[in-house]
Amino acid sequence: MAERLVTIATFNELTEAHILKGRLEAEGILCFLGDEHIVGVHPFYSVAVGGVKLKVTEGDVMEAKAILARIQEGSSQFDYDSIDMAPPVQEQPRSLVCPNCGSDNVGELGIPMPFMSRRYTCYNCSHAWKERK
Known part of the structure; x- marks a missing residue:
């Protein structure tokens, strides 16, 4: 009731x-x-x-x-004291390296979308690739 x-x-x-x-x-x-x-x-x-x-x-x-x-x-x-005031732990982004030349001078192409695979490009050799999960 x-x-x-x-x-x-x-x-x-x-x-x-x-x-x-x-x-x-x-x-x-x-x-x-x-x-x-x-x-x-x-x-x-x-x-x-x-x-x-x-x-x-x-x-x-x-x-x-x-x-x-x-x-x-x-x-x-x-x-x-009864409230958890600790900030949430954030994952450290893994360092990206170009699979073609091994450079860490890479960037993400476009707008990151959570439901799509991410695309990256190397600013040294201009190689572009998709992130594999």
């Missing part, structure tokens, strides 16, 4: 709602914004529709309210 969504906060400003939604999501809480589009398009309608509503599932209400309370009192600390 699906859990019911509960409104835990309302905002007149869409930006503030998105910031706090992002913070709750960073803490692992599934949340949604209600009426965000109507307030985004017509900000003066915010009061008429009751503002932007930050909603969480019933099971996360207490934890989400506690996080919002910590943020409002300014004592909220995010656990950056």
